[in-house]
Amino acid sequence: MQLNKIPATVVTGFLGSGKTTLLAGILRQITGKRIAVIVNEFGEQDIDSSLLRGCSLGCEDQPAVEDDSGIYELANGCICCTVEEEFLPVMKTLVARRDDIDHILIETSGLALPKPLVQAFNWPEVRQHCTVDAIITVVDGPAVAAGRYASDVDRIEAQRRADESLDHDPSLSELLDDQLSAADLVLVSKTDLLDPADRQRVEALVAERVPESVKTLFIDPTLATDAARLEALMGIGAASEEGIDHIENHHDRHHAEGAHHDHAHDHFDSCVIRLGEVDGDAMAERLQQLLKTHEIYRAKGFAAIPGKPMRRVIQAVGERLDGYFDRLWEQHEPRHTQIVIIGRALNRHDLHATLASAEIAKAS
Numbered sequence: 001m002q003l004n005k006i007p008a009t010v011v012t013g014f015l016g017s018g019k020t021t022l023l024a025g026i027l028r029q030i031t032g033k034r035i036a037v038i039v040n041e042f043g044e045q046d047i048d049s050s051l052l053r054g055c056s057l058g059c060e061d062q063p064a065v066e067d068d069s070g071i072y073e074l075a076n077g078c079i080c081c082t083v084e085e086e087f088l089p090v091m092k093t094l095v096a097r098r099d100d101i102d103h104i105l106i107e108t109s110g111l112a113l114p115k116p117l118v119q120a121f122n123w124p125e126v127r128q129h130c131t132v133d134a135i136i137t138v139v140d141g142p143a144v145a146a147g148r149y150a151s152d153v154d155r156i157e158a159q160r161r162a163d164e165s166l167d168h169d170p171s172l173s174e175l176l177d178d179q180l181s182a183a184d185l186v187l188v189s190k191t192d193l194l195d196p197a198d199r200q201r202v203e204a205l206v207a208e209r210v211p212e213s214v215k216t217l218f219i220d221p222t223l224a225t226d227a228a229r230l231e232a233l234m235g236i237g238a239a240s241e242e243g244i245d246h247i248e249n250h251h252d253r254h255h256a257e258g259a260h261h262d263h264a265h266d267h268f269d270s271c272v273i274r275l276g277e278v279d280g281d282a283m284a285e286r287l288q289q290l291l292k293t294h295e296i297y298r299a300k301g302f303a304a305i306p307g308k309p310m311r312r313v314i315q316a317v318g319e320r321l322d323g324y325f326d327r328l329w330e331q332h333e334p335r336h337t338q339i340v341i342i343g344r345a346l347n348r349h350d351l352h353a354t355l356a357s358a359e360i361a362k363a364s
């Protein structure tokens, strides 16, 4: 590690792969380090920072940075496209506060490429004071084992064959490749949902895409009881910015071939559904129905349930839906429901109408 530079860990990985869960585990488990967090979301609402804030508020001995929560949101689009406008000013703020910060954790949007962000660490203002400790790519174990990325390639190939005019349409598989191409360390998440054969499939897929020198760890962040293991993720000392220009990826290759410059997120759509109080069971049932009938990759947010003093977090990845109560509604906070949905060709009207049928009362 380079002396006197603040180390920054960049956590990348597809939508819903487990990045926020990992960050929350680190913030909860690692005490004695002052950690600043930068989160970037695809979509108009930053649910992740709200969840992470809930986490650091719950951990009294873990204030991230003095006098605020230490969580910086870059909610306005994908970090890989807004490096200059959004990321640089935040980094300058952190550099100015460097005596208060031991480590920076950056969660990129699930649709972002890590390369442009890491290249920004070579800008003089940043380079002088910060270094990239490691790029950690989180891979959704069950999704990879189930062939979600492969089947998407097949689907897109079929689309390309059907319509020759289709230019470069980056697939989920290419995005996974590009997120893996920059990795210093790969973490396979949701290992509680993997059987030994799944593990082998995931291992084989990752091994095809990363050099042998890059380690792959199977980790279960929801069971993040192992602080020493989490601590080992910080302090890798890779100085990833030094070699980043030489990392090859599909995105740069398409660009060099003269293809229209676009990013995976140009092909995704997002919308936010805002409602008042909802019937919890009806909401789950309607959402499950939408996950089956629409091309939704990710849905997340929270719901206000009548008579419940806590807000209910809603999480969906693929067709899997989870929910839990995370914190009490504050006294003057309006009780409302808000769900961000990310997918392809979303019909907002349909999504809103279906979920609104679970609404019981308008927001207070």
Ligand SMILES: Nc1nc2c(ncn2[C@@H]2O[C@H](COP(=O)(O)OP(=O)(O)OP(=O)(O)O)[C@@H](O)[C@H]2O)c(=O)[nH]1
Residues within 6 Å of the ligand: 013, 014, 015, 016, 017, 018, 019, 020, 021, 022, 048, 109, 110, 189, 190, 191, 192, 193, 219, 220, 221, 222, 223, 298, 300, 315, 316, 317, 322
């Ligand atoms: N079973 C299981 N579920 C997990 C694990 N880690 C994360 N999840 C669930 O997976 C869902 C997505 O997790 P997040 O941590 O929000 O994923 P993310 O990568 O931050 O998602 P985006 O920010 O939307 O890209 C949530 O419902 C988590 O509870 C795990 O180890 N096991």
